[in-house]
Amino acid sequence: MICPYCSASDDKVIDSRASDAGRAIRRRRECLKCERRFTTYERVEETGRVMVVKRDGTRVPFSRENVLKGVVAACGKRPIADEAKRRVVDEVDEAVHREYEREVPSRVVGQKVCDRLKVLDEVAYIRFASEYYQFQNVGEMLDELTELSARTKDVKDQQKLF
Ligand SMILES: [Zn+2]
Structure with missing residues (x-):
């Protein structure tokens, strides 16, 4: 598997476990060159x-x-x-x-x-x-933005209470 950070092609699997209720295998890998870690998933085609x-x-x-x-x-x-x-x-x-x-x-x-x-x-x-x-x-999008900013304000107001 090619490292997403340095593009080296050698890695080792450091952890392997079932994921997505057993429909996938999740593998944690470590690049042998830059030592950074990344994840791959294996599933049925x-x-x-x-x-x-x-x-x-x-x-x-x-x-x-x-x-x-x-x-x-x-x-x-x-x-x-x-x-x-x-x-x-x-x-x-x-x-x-x-x-x-x-x-x-x-x-x-x-x-x-x-x-x-x-x-x-x-x-x-x-x-x-x-x-x-x-x-x-555009009106529909503005409604959505207004709702989002109102929600953010609610969260801020709640935080002030504590
Ligand atoms: Zn790497």
Whole structure:
């Protein structure tokens, strides 16, 4: 496995355990060159999975990689751990496969990602929402921003009490 930090190709596995309710093996690895640690996941190839129905009616297999790409793009340089991004993908994957057997509208997948990013990081949420979920109009986006800033204010007010 190529080290994501220094691109060396030698590493050792320092921990290996079941993840995602046994559907994946999570391996903690340490680069033999720079000694930094990273995580890989091994899972069954994604075939015969739920199909995502896009806006134009075309169907593509549900892809964790695509969801992760969207999440990573939305997070940008925000201080969000890779593990947290992976967890968003895990949760969306799990929810989609629990609630839909054959097909799921892309809008629903986008909404599920939005729901989780909203809790994780508000900037990432707004970025994702405007890019993938698409607000109907500027007013709708402003409503959302107003709600978010009101929520932040509530948290600050609560903190003052202690
Ligand atoms: Zn390295």
